[in-house]
Each structure stands twice: as structure tokens, then as C-alpha cells.
Amino acid sequence: MRRVLLILSWLLLASACSSTAPADGSVVDPSTDLVQPRAVHLGSAPVTDRTRHVVAVAQNLYTFWDTGEQVYLDRAVDGTFVDNTLPPGRPQGPHGPAVASAGFRTAIPDLSCELADLYVTGDTFTARLIFRGHFTGTYGSTVGSGRSVEFGAIDIQHVGDERIVEDWHLEDNLTFMQQAGLIGAS
Template structure:
């Protein structure tokens, strides 16, 4: 994991205007449903890396990312061109924060079952940066995503995700309705 993070450690150009604790607090779920067989201690262990993961999406902190995902993290729905492993979320975050510097992540709801955490997410902000060579003009961005993550040994080991990329690309003017 440390070697993977070194590859992206040069990126810390974003001055982390949102601290790690604040990023985690901002991404607490609006609603959480937990299977009845999960004990409070087990729930805490499952959610620590998940909370760090969504805090990472809010501020791009590599410290939070390293607390969240395992060295052998696998993205089961890896988009073309994104690296597998810890480098993948780091690259995606870097791209999104470059395009949408005021990106906000809201965990609308969360389901906790077994070793899985399902989160319904909402991403908002303004396209004032660049994305795939296109410069933003302040367009409002508001799209959803869903993650299913597996937590083992205190880290997220697997992620299956689906983002509403069509809405995002329409909002920034890359695809016309």
C-alpha cells in the first residue's frame, strides 16, 4: 500500500481545505440500516474504513485512503484507463477534484449486511476546473452513485460501484441531451 501511495503522493496540490475529521463528519449517512445480527463492536470495525473512504472522496486525503482500503484492493467495476488497486481511487479522486474543486459527497443512505456495506451517494459541486481537456464554466454538477464494498481485516478489500456518468457528462456539456 505504501508503494502505491508513493506513486500518487506527488499529488497533494489540493491543500486539503477540508480536514480529515471534518470530511468524515460531512459524509456520515443520512440513514443507516444495519442487519440485526451485527453487534455494535462489529459494526464499528466495519464502518471505520468505510467512513475513511467517503471522507477521502470528500477531500482527497491520501491519509484517509490508506486507512480505508487494503493493499490488495480490487475494483470489480474498473473503468477503462483507471489503474487497479489503491492507485485507482487516488487517480479518480484527483481527476474529479481537478474538475470540481468544491465537490461534496453525501452518503444518502447506507445498508450494512455481513461484511458488505452498500452506500447510496450523491455528488454535488460546480465544474470550474477541467475534465478530459474540457474547461468548466461553473456548471452545477449533481449526480448519484452506488457502492457495494466488502470489509475484511479492517480495510475495504473489494468495491462494486455504479455512477450516473451520463448525467455528469450531460451537466458538464460533454454529451448533449
């Protein structure tokens, strides 16, 4: 399943590589409280109200990951949300991302999330993310030593009528654990 997800992610990203971001930024919500994507890729699709809505949902989701503030998650994720790549121990449904964020923020209290690339295809978006922070908290029984961490993630999110109804995600946990000193570098 993860192999299929990884292949699908790379195919989506590769197919959108020739796309360009709208020159006027008209698709992005400029609100100062929202994460601003570094680049938005629409391919040859026209900018519509639906496109703007999908981008705004993405901005709210990644503002949640950037701040940990529940209000942004509530704006982004539907009550019927399903995580198709649910890790062991994480609850299914809209509460799952909140549990994941709280866990990461226990280890990395200053966690930030950069929305480096956003690829929009109809009701689905793919995001390339960069998480940064310092391991000053705790991870399991390990107390952080203040090491800097920077690791990537790829998300595929399906937006229903208003909010995200399902997702697939892949985080570079190996890099995080190596940088945090939780496991040895290979």
C-alpha cells in the same frame, strides 16, 4: 457484468428498505472530521464491534471522496484491494481510487460526497452516494463554465480483516456529463 452489478445493488437496497437506523446512532463514529451518514441500515442485525468497524471504514472511504485527502483512503482501503468494475485507464489496486478522485477534482475542484444511505450486511456495505460541485476545472480538453453538478453512485464494498479488499461501483456518469455540458441532454 454491469447489469448483474446493477441488479445486485437494487436487490440489496430493496431487501434493506424495511430496516431502520439505530435510534441512538451508536454504530456511527461521531468524529467531526468524518463524513456522517444520513441513514444507516442494519436490518435486524445486532450492533457489534465489527459492525462499528465496518461503518467506520465506510466513513473513512467517503471522507476521502468528500475531501480528496489520502490519509482517509489509506485508512479505508487494503493494500490487496481489487476494483471489480475497473474503468479503462484507471490503475488496479489501492492507487486506483486516488487517481479517480484526482481526475474528478481536476474537473470539479469543490467536489463533495454525501453518504446518503449506508446498508451494512456482515462484512459488506452498500452505499448510496450523492456527489455535488461545480464544473470550474477541466475535463479532457473542455474548460468548465461553472455549472452545478449533482449525480449519484452506488457502491458495494467488502471489508476484509481491517480494510476494504474489493469493491463494485456504478456512477451516474451520464447525468454528470449532461449537467457539465459535456454532452447534450437526452
